[in-house]
Amino acid sequence: MTMGVEVLTDQEILASARKGGHRHIVRVVQAVKEALRQGETALLDGFLQEEHPADIALLIKRLEPSEATELLLRLDPTKRAETFSQLSGRRQRLLSQELPRPVLVGLISDLKADRRADFFKHLPEKLRETLLPALAQAKREDIRRLASYAEETAGALMTSEYAVLAPHLTARQALERLRHEAPDKETIYRTYVVDEQRRLIGSLRLQTLILAAPQATIADLMERNPKRAHVNDDQEEVARQIARYDLIALPVVDDAGRLVGIVTHDDAVDVVHQEATEDMHKVGSLGRITTSVREAGIGLLYRRRIVWLVVLIFGNLLSGAGIAFFEDTIAAYIGLVFFLPLLVGSGGNAGSQAATLMVRALATGEVVLRDWSRMLGRELLVAGLLGLTMALAVSGIGLLRGGPELALVVSATMVLIVLIGSLIGLSLPFLLNRLNVDPATASAPLVTSLCDAVGVALYFGMATVLLGLPSV
Amino acid sequence: MTMGVEVLTDQEILASARKGGHRHIVRVVQAVKEALRQGETALLDGFLQEEHPADIALLIKRLEPSEATELLLRLDPTKRAETFSQLSGRRQRLLSQELPRPVLVGLISDLKADRRADFFKHLPEKLRETLLPALAQAKREDIRRLASYAEETAGALMTSEYAVLAPHLTARQALERLRHEAPDKETIYRTYVVDEQRRLIGSLRLQTLILAAPQATIADLMERNPKRAHVNDDQEEVARQIARYDLIALPVVDDAGRLVGIVTHDDAVDVVHQEATEDMHKVGSLGRITTSVREAGIGLLYRRRIVWLVVLIFGNLLSGAGIAFFEDTIAAYIGLVFFLPLLVGSGGNAGSQAATLMVRALATGEVVLRDWSRMLGRELLVAGLLGLTMALAVSGIGLLRGGPELALVVSATMVLIVLIGSLIGLSLPFLLNRLNVDPATASAPLVTSLCDAVGVALYFGMATVLLGLPSV
Secondary structure, eight states: OTTGGGGOOHHHHHHHHHTTOOOOHHHHHHHHHHHHHHTOHHHHHHHHHHSOHHHHHHHHTTSOHHHHHHHHHHSOHHHHHHHHTTSOHHHHHHHHTTSOHHHHHHHHHHSOHHHHHHHHHTSOHHHHHHHGGGSOHHHHHHHHHHHTSOTTBHHHHOBSOEEEEOTTOBHHHHHHHHHHHGGGOSEEEEEEEEOTTOBEEEEEEHHHHHHSOTTOBHHHHSEESOOOEETTSBHHHHHHHHHHTTOSEEEEEOTTOBEEEEEEHHHHHHHHHHHHHHHHHHHTTOOOOOSOTTTOOHHHHHHHHHHHHHHHHHHHHHHHHHHHHTHHHHHHOGGGGGGHHHHHHHHHHHHHHHHHHHHHHHHTTSSOGGGHHHHHHHHHHHHHHHHHHHHHHHHHHHHHHHHHHHHHHHHHHHHHHHHHHHHHHHHHHHHHHHTTSOGGGSOHHHHHHHHHHHHHHHHHHHHHHHTTOOOO | OTTGGGGOOHHHHHHHHHTTOOOOHHHHHHHHHHHHHHTOHHHHHHHHHHSOHHHHHHHHTTSOHHHHHHHHHHSOHHHHHHHHTTSOHHHHHHHHTTSOHHHHHHHHHHSOHHHHHHHHHTSOHHHHHHHGGGSOHHHHHHHHHHTTSOTTBHHHHOBSOEEEEOTTOBHHHHHHHHHHHGGGOSEEEEEEEEOTTOBEEEEEEHHHHHHSOTTOBHHHHSEESOOOEETTSBHHHHHHHHHHTTOSEEEEEOTTOBEEEEEEHHHHHHHHHHHHHHHHHHHTTOOOOOSOTTTOOHHHHHHHHHHHHHHHHHHHHHHHHHHHHTHHHHHHTGGGGGGHHHHHHHHHHHHHHHHHHHHHHHHTTSSOGGGHHHHHHHHHHHHHHHHHHHHHHHHHHHHHHHHHHHHHHHHHHHHHHHHHHHHHHHHHHHHHHHTTSOGGGSOHHHHHHHHHHHHHHHHHHHHHHHTTOOOO
């Protein structure tokens, strides 16, 4: 009775997934694998027909290549292309080698222009050379053009499948033209108006067009001087503009102001996700992992982690050197070591907090470089309060373990260490930003290492003075 | 010559901002403040006319309330409402008290339905009671309905300004109706088809409608069984669906399957930003900060930071206790302390890396609970390689500072500490997820504190055994 989903058969799971009822991906994967093994084609086809391409892609990521290929072959061409374009570049390359050549060529032709260019960009030279000639001339040129822009720019993100209108057309003519072109365009909800040199001069909502008098001209109806990106703009800036101005798509222009593509809102939201992941990884002192964590190989993960770990060794050696410097102090009063992790840890923690706040605020553009001094004043106040509270908390322990003198050393160090840690955490992201390094590089481990080294010197220095211990 | 923007006058800055040329927000703020002070109304009006409401809102966030009010009053009503709706709740309340009552009432009427409900939800009881009666009956009811849903649910995020069609209409009739309704709807690009009980049965792209034969019925044209959210679904899940399925809007239904609202793509991308910020803050062991960091008060920042800092004190006390336990070992071989920050730090760093990877992968849904064992195996391999590399790096230093025996202790501890740190970092997010706690709570400082305590015990235990030091 209480077993719930556990007692469902594979058939029931697939049927339930089809109706959107059963979303437990691991169970669905198992059921699909079983259905493939048993050759239950009717069950599979029914399931695939109802599932969204994005969901089938999610499934394929968890199947063996041979299973994934069989699934792709069971899809109709349009859905196959949509599913394929949702897969990672790595898996696309893997499956390209499994799919029969004619199916692969058809699939590539059915991809949207931007996805097709992405696919080719990451293909091994050899496979690219055998596949390109099978495509129509126009598509080949489009691929070359789209693939020519640097990674993570507006140019690399945009698609060439947008609708343009000339300013002299009437609303009736424009609507007629859009009816014709719609099936080949990513969106006709927003169309772009260009002059004879193809320079972007306006944009038009489909809504405006169908509300307009049939004889009104596009030049009268369009919004002039629309928001735009340059082909070389960073994709993060493009995504930020689309979010800020609530756009369905952002037109992209070249140096001469000519319209060369559009970035659609759904591609922009993918960038937002991707950039948030990158920032989070940087804050965790990880290198750039563009592939899925589930799919990343051992070698890749090793390389992305070892660099920072080794860099941080030097940070920690600094703390070690500080300790070595104060060895006599420590030997004279071994009880001091008890509070070492607590004090340096608290400085690092307060520093991580301040750094995290600033890294994110700088990334979203909420705070800019010039806000530093304003932020600094407030941080000093907050950190002072935090330090005093924590000093109060630890002074009792100091009293118990070593009497009033130790309590004084520990409390005074705590206030200073939290203040200095917070200042380091707050300022490091601004400093990096000023040096044109991504502020997210001010990772928690980096801030912690810096605060640790400062903390060690501060603590033992304070103890030497206040406890009258043998000076170095 | 090389001064660049520094020598521009305020007039030039505003003129340049107007053309999209000068985007340095701090300079533009200064120029606007100056123009307000000098009463240069023509300059201001020209600037405001060209600027996008989202940009004006960004500006207002950096002005004094009296300056912001003056700017708002200079805008035409539509732009005033659009600008106002981009402001934070806190600033909206502030400005509500500055604006003349008739202007405020008009402004509220002009807001979009979802923004209006948000505004009222956070208004002080007293102001709400004086403002509500000034609104039309239909708007009052809409506010009550939209405000009745819990924060951060689909219900709280949705708007009631969507277009519905009946299945028996023809394409011509439907288009006619949409032409009529369009000005009051957030989007007509996607319309929703409901039966007599208002249950959602299909959806329709405007594109399909204008391409269809005039006599085709909506029932024939619509896509059946569209993706949907339930009013109580988490906003994060809603945003994830919109991104995954590349939607312009997602319909929201109640328990009976009746359509009650839609969430649009632009509101969804705001949620993506907001959730990424929240996750980042959690990883930095910060409490929930819903307001802008620039606007957050000292008291709020203090409260959001002190809780975790005090919790982490206990984690660090554990390390202290470990050190106290091994005091005799340390006293016998004071040189051991030199390596303490290095070893426990490395465990914490490796742990932070693993935790960050998993927190993000769980947040994006790329990895699910059941993937733990699969991830574990791979993590052991990667961490083993990392530990070996780092052991190699520090063994030399061990050799120099204390001879082969110390080198052995330090290297062996390093391998173990990196392995165990990585396992803690990897597993903690899964464990929290299993306990229905947000995995992002596995913050870098928390993982570091845990790894520190384990590291201290491991290091001195190993030293006691391998160096034959006085056991405890």
